[in-house]
Amino acid sequence: MDASHRQIIREIRVKHFFKIEFKNRHRQILSLIKKNSGRLVMAAGCSLMVSVATTATGYLIKPVIDDIFVNRDTTGLVLLPLLVVAVFLIKGLGSYGQEYFMNYVGEDIIRRLRNRLYDRIQDLPLAFFQKERTGTLMSRITNDVNILKSMVSTAVTGSLRDVSSIIGLTAVIFYQNWKMAILAFIVLPVAFLPVFILGQKVRRVSTGCQQAMAELSAFLHETFSGNKIVKAFSMEPHEKQRFFNQTRRLFTLEIKGVKIRALASPIMEFFGGVGIAFVIWYGGSEVIAGETTPGTFMSFLACVLLIYDPVRKLSQVNNTMQQGMAAADRVFDIVETPSDIQDPAAPHPMASGPHTVCLDKVHFSYGDQDVLKGIDLTVDHGRVLALVGMSGGGKSTIANLIPRFYDVTGGRICIDDVDIRDVAVADLRRRISIVTQEPILFNETVRDNIAYGRPGPTEAQIVSAAKAAFAHDFILRFPNGYDTMIGELGGRLSGGEKQRLCIARALIKDAPILILDEATSSLDSEAEAVVQKALENLMQGRTTVVIAHRLSTIAGADRIAVIVDGNIVEEGTHKELLSRKGEYHKLYMTQYAGNLSG
């Protein structure tokens, strides 16, 4: 195992060294930039202004010294200060423009990247959300995207300014004294080398940091949203310790990154210092020998000093790029995640209901282990099929397969003899109303929650759905009635109240296929009886699959299937199954006994 671990690390190293992903991410990033090419050109223009002004500053030193100080030229005394003012004005304007356009482009890229990510993530199948932790995904959209921005804006336009400054200043240096220039430039590449080697390390550390950050936000999400459990089990000290461990890990990684990044500047600075010392020694001796004017020498020296800043920044561009590429990998991995639940090329149109739903030798597994092992079921149009059986038997899984939250791994599911994989996913789901086992509501008004799947319902429709679900009365007791935000209620909603809101939401959708997964499990017997009545009215003329533990809920179903361990062990009507004295009879008896004692 140790050897394979090392092998993986080696592969990652090789991959990073050759930057395999670099190229194809490049295309993705360029496609993001393309939309902003106008502003990017403006930013480039402004950065050129900055670099021209910088070059001019270096050049102007020569006439200042030679004309004013050495030759005592009075016209130069008026002209040169004016020129200096003009140069700095240009530099100021340029750097404002560059900053503005660069950040505009960067922020726009962030916005579009976030939208693209959210757009993509929303369309991914349910399995993806069960695999990834919510907090990790949140960190992709909030944190990683920011790093990409700094790469695109700082690195792309900033490096243009730096490169053109370097070119301009180099030209002046060579113009002033080419022999001295050649000698000075031998030192520079030597200074560059360690910086690029460091860049590789930065990318690796940066990936680690972002991963740690994602884990941190996943951890926060879980322990805040599940805080009730933390408190109930007095696990605050444990969770605090876990959090402290995570921040320590992040801290260690960040410091490691700081050390590497901080090393680049001093290394460059040292070699720069060596270069400057050399210029002073060599140039000084030329001035003393009378081969160069002091102005030429000073201008040369100034340019060497001025070139230092863009070179240093450029060396950090590599770090920023490496960090950005690490973030790009994480962001585009999601954008490129293929969705296995896809629309067919030529979707089959669906007729309006009621429908016949048919499961034909359906096999399913979430991973290695088969959860459904050859399920054959038919729910005729307008009929009610009840699924009962032991916990973990696979009932909710069947409910998940009908709307294609997952695809079957064997067999097929048909609606009116059409495989559900042959119709458009949206078309399929529009025909199915679901009340899931967990009541999930969003932080919108009660009204919006009820109307969730149906655009623009009338007030009367909303109220009648709420009344049918026996939610109307308690909704009116809320501070703002139907306009109360779910978040405002906080944890005030009881399990049964939440369930009734979910039922109202399913009722108003008015779909021909109804799936009720323990829809009334949190209600007391009395409320359940009433809601059950409402549900029975709703089931009229629809094709219904109902899952329940409480046998009173399913006694009225047309057919009952008993699921044990992924298999149907019994099927029939309530009466038939009772008289058979098998699995159903056993369930019924335990229920009955439970009711007696309760």
Ligand SMILES: Nc1ncnc2c1ncn2[C@@H]1O[C@H](COP(=O)(O)OP(=O)(O)OP(=O)(O)O)[C@@H](O)[C@H]1O
């Ligand atoms: N997302 C998932 N990933 C992996 N395994 C899962 C997943 N969801 C369910 N399972 C497993 O599949 C099996 C069937 O689960 P399912 O939720 O269908 O049971 P159920 O019959 O609805 O049980 P209950 O009556 O308790 O709701 C269980 O063993 C469960 O652990």
Ligand SMILES: [Mg+2]
């Ligand atoms: Mg279930």
